[in-house]
Each structure stands twice: as structure tokens, then as C-alpha cells.
Amino acid sequence: MVREANPGGGDIFVIADNLSSHNSLATRTWPADHPRIRHAFIPVGACRLNLREAWWRIFRHQALAGVSFAEGKDIDHATRIATAQLSQRAKPWVRGRSPPVPRHLRRQFTHSI
Known part of the structure; x- marks a missing residue:
């Protein structure tokens, strides 16, 4: 289905994470019968990608x-x-966590109790 939707001679890259089903023997041998389709994996530990x-x-x-x-x-x-x-309500994606609450506010609250 992917090949029919993308006619031509260029390669088709399938990008997948390292889930065990994406890296099984059947998945690794399937591209041998489909030379235009290439399998690329996101590196282990690079979930941010x-x-x-x-x-x-x-x-x-x-x-x-x-x-x-x-x-x-x-x-x-x-x-x-x-x-x-x-x-x-879409807005630009910001990678990472929001900044932590400043510690001086926590100290002020603790001392006031």
C-alpha cells in the first residue's frame, strides 16, 4: 500500500522506535523482499526524537x-x-520541563508557619 501511494524509484524510509515488535526477526527480514523500503530506528535513549x-x-x-x-x-x-x-490552541512545542519554582518562595512559606 505504501509503495503504491509513492510511485517512482526513490527509497521509502520507515522510522520506528525500538519496541520489540518493531525489531523482531520478521520485521528485520521483511525489507529483503521490498528493496525500496528501508527501516530506520530511533537510537536507544533518544526518546526526545x-x-x-x-x-x-x-x-x-x-x-x-x-x-x-x-x-x-x-x-x-x-x-x-x-x-x-x-x-x-496550538502553540510552539517547548522541549523539556517548565522551570522549577524558585526556592526563596518555599523558604519564605516554611518560615512563616
Whole structure:
């Protein structure tokens, strides 16, 4: 299906994390029969390169948390609504954690008790 959607002679790269199912023997031998498709893995310990996981966590929390769906069209509808809502409040991605609360405020609170 991927080959048919991408006609031509160029290579197709599939980028995956190091999940055991992505690195199984069957997955490693499959590209031998498909020379245009190359498998590239995100290096171990470089999870920051896999932004899909962070997006999926946010999306799953917004669209799918605590909901059960009767049909596929219900999942499609929830996906479209969540995507539209996330797009409305989108802002640039900032890598890392927010800065810690300054310690002087914690000391001031402790001394006032």
C-alpha cells in the first residue's frame, strides 16, 4: 500500500522506535523482499526524537480518555473534534520541563508557619 501511494524509484524510509515488535526477526527480514523500503530506528535513549509519542499522549487524553465507542465512525468523529480543538490552541512545542519554582518562595512559606 505504501509503495503504491509513492510511485517512482526513490527509497521509502520507515522510522520506528525500538519496541520489540518493531525489531523482531520478521520485521528485520521483511525489507529483503521490498528493496525500496528501508527501516530506520530511533537510537536507544533518544526518546526526545520520537515526538509522536508525546503528541499521541496529549491526543489520547483529549479525545479518547474514559470514552467507549460503539462504531468506527464514533472514533472518527471524536478524532476530528479533538484535532480541531487541539489545532485552535496550538502553540510552539517547548522541549523539556517548565522551570522549577524558585526556592526563596518555599523558604519564605516554611518560615512563616
